[in-house]
Amino acid sequence: MLWNTLLLALRSIRRNLMRSCLTILGIVIGVAAVITMVTLGNGATKSVADQISSMGSNLLMVLPGQRFGPGAVPGAPFRIADVDAVRHQITAARAVAPVVSKSATAVYQANNWATAVTGSSNEYFEAGNWEIASGRNFTEVEERSGKAVCVIGETVREKLFGRQNPVGSQIRIKQFSCEVIGLLRAKGQASMGQDQDDTVVMPLRTVQRRIAGNQDIGRMTISVKEGASIDTVKDQLSRLLRERRNIGDNEDDDFRVMDTRQIAEALTSTTKILTMLLGAVAAVSLLVGGIGIMNIMLVSVTERTREIGIRLAIGALEREVLLQFLIEAVVLSSLGGLVGIALATAASISLAGLMDIPYLFDLGINLLSFLFSAAIGVIFGYFPARRAAGLNPIDALRHE
Amino acid sequence: MSDAALIRMSGITKTYGSGNVAFQALRGIDLAIEAGDFVAIMGPSGSGKSTVMNILGCLDTPTSGSYEFEGIRVEQLTRNGRALLRRNYLGFVFQGFNLLARTTALENVELPLIYRGQPTAHRHAAARAALRQVGLEDWEHHTPGELSGGQQQRVAIARAIVTRPHVLLADEPTGNLDTRSSQDIMDLIQTLNHELGITVLMVTHEPDMAEYARRVIRFVDGRVESDRRNDGEGV
Incomplete structure (x- = not known):
């Protein structure tokens, strides 16, 4: 049953190529943006830290005053x-x-x-x-x-x-x-x-x-x-x-004695905040990508409901129809996630080269964006289908 | 007439909605259909002919009454049970064809066989045979958009018969077709009935089409009004 359902899902993806591509595109852009931003930010932080530590571990800096920014004690x-x-x-x-x-x-x-x-x-x-x-x-x-x-x-x-x-x-x-x-x-x-x-x-x-x-x-x-x-x-x-x-x-x-590690911390805290900001902006694009997927899925719900009606009429079980839609959603969103990761890797490596900062692969953010995109695809691909598959076949067939 | 009817309905009612807005589409139908028969169900719109067809095809459930299909008490089946009954015994032809869009004729026809879990080689052979039977062997790679209405309905018929169903249910199969295509489709359905012995239940409002059937049942206001046999027709 699984094999046949997989076949049906892949056929459905292939024959609705435009819809499939648009679905994937939303995920690709979102995932690629998040991963690229965070990777470059991490690279910049690493670069600052490296630069400080290249000054040697035997360096001390003495500054008047305590702390920077609000709450600073002047000296x-x-x-x-x-x-x-x-x-x-x-x-x-x-x-x-x-x-x-x-x-x-x-x-x-x-x-x-x-x-x-x-x-x-x-x-x-x-x-x-x-x-x-x-x-x-x-x-x-x-x-x-x-x-x-x-x-x-x-x-x-x-x-x-x-x-x-x-x-x-x-x-x-x-x-x-x-x-x-x-x-x-x-x-x-x-x-x-x-x-x-x-x-x-x-x-x-x-x-x-x-x-x-x-x-x-x-x-x-x-x-x-x-x-x-x-x-x-x-x-x-x-x-x-x-x-x-x-x-x-x-x-x-009313003064500060900082060693190299502390100087590095003070300087990298800025780039870390920037990384978080960039990541947050990119996360919005991932969200927008998700909304795009939701739109495509909802627009096609009429056609899909009739398709579900046809499948039920010729003898498909409800769980077979659902499994097919679930596989479709998982395949599409995973594919989008993987393409996004590949794109992000390529973009990060070349941009890191241009900006003269090291490229650092961050497993966490790759995994997180991938799972998020997969979740969006599954939620918006699967749940409308579940509603349709629960209808009487004749009602699904007559859906306008 | 054999006493073991293929289909036996008794006291079937169907009510849509409830309370004041309730509409009673079927008001107690008793019906027996023998294997191998060709039955036309006629009647004006709103007479309940499509409703009874959907219940016969297990696409819809009655509000009350009992329905036996080859000895199986359909009203006691679960959703999955009804789906399996459709898969194993029934074939459908609809007025609106209901083919999968952007899907080739061959893939449409082999779809029921995929749900039956048949191996690829057998699926392809059976689907090609069914397409040959409806005269579309050269069109197997065309999608519904590239076929005429009559051709689409032939693909739908091929899909319905590819599983060798016991009963073919056709709901206004010629409703969207011109006269010429309609006659072709009716000839095809009649051939299937005569040569393969498939029991045919067909809803139509055109008397010309009902002429092809051996038995004509007329519905009015959710009840059977008349039930006659076209003796001497078609043989």
Whole structure:
């Protein structure tokens, strides 16, 4: 009975090719959209996390204030004395770099380029694993006196100098001119369009005086010596800064010490939310696909009811008719689900390639969309048929 | 006349609706039909002739009364029991043909055999034989949309007889056909009755068509008004 019913179901799918294709199409689009969105989102999250962890596990970032967004506790920025104290008292610290970041436009002859200007010391290059490709880093005199010199990233060179060697040239930033003394080795495009090479680094004091106009230090980047315990260093840092910032025993920190894992978490939480949003939008398309299927099924219910009447009249049992319709619905929606998964896989792989993020196969979302589409197909294919098969054959035959 | 009738109905009534709007389509029908007979059921519209046909064909159930088919008490059968009775003993021809759309003549004809669970080779052979019997052996791959009304009705007849039913029930089989096709269809049905011995029950309102039958039963207002035999006809 099963074999014969399968034959009947497949024949019915084949002879109603248009209806079958439309049914499948709705599911294909919905499933493909959901899976592609979630897969790309996961890839982006992974990419951010990878990038952070490539900085090494021995990196600490110290920021004033607690938490971002609502409920944030403000904290005073650090001073150069804080940086010196950390340098002297945290013996496990290999490099302690004060960082001030400002956006500014760099100009060379007719070219100008909006970029991020970072004020720091030579330790910034050490902590961030930057290499000088040509030229040199800052001298002690330049750092102390806040001379107008800068080391630029590959992207800034390309935008301002083209293929020319920039070392020794003068560029203009804000209202002052600044000598390019070095060029950083390219690190390459990071995820989500964030370009690590789009940077200009100057001595801390230069940025403080000429761009920021104050003595604030936005954050500290600290690399910890090989073999030292990150947690111990975090504890020491915390104790030192609490003491320097006069925080009482029962008060909360007004600064944050984050290791690589925590930085990664802070950054990936954004892409995770985006993934959920995109997934939700795509889920709407899956729902619309489901409504499309419902429409097609309901429109064809008159014809199908008469067909059921014919089948009952020539001796089909109610359960045989129902089984046929169930198989039809399952075959169509599974086929739609499988084509959707295939399409999503192809789209995800090629889009991930374009966006320079890894492709991650997510079994959960594939399974979930497949089951959802199958459920829609079965519900809307099977239940109208069940009503029709319960009629007296003559009433089904006369259905208008 | 044999005393073991193929079909025996007694006191069959059928009421549609209930209360004030109730409509009594059949008001107590007693009927016996012998195997091999060709019976025409006539009457004006609303006389209950189609209703009695549907009950005879187990497509509908009576409100009361008893119906015996080859000794089987039909009113005691379940839905599935009636479906199996249709599958094994009955063949239907409708006024509106009721073929499956976009389905070839061959597939339409072999459909009842699929429900009987017959193997593919046998199904195809039997369906082709039935199509040959109705003169459509060259049209087996055509769908109903590509066939004339007369041809569609022949496909429907082939589908009805492919299972070698004991009884062929035809509800206004020529109602949608022109005179020429109608005569062809009636000749075909008569041949099936004479040569294969299939009992034929046919509803019609055309006296010309009733002429082909051996026995004519007239219905008026849900009752049998007259019951006569066309002696000397067709032989």
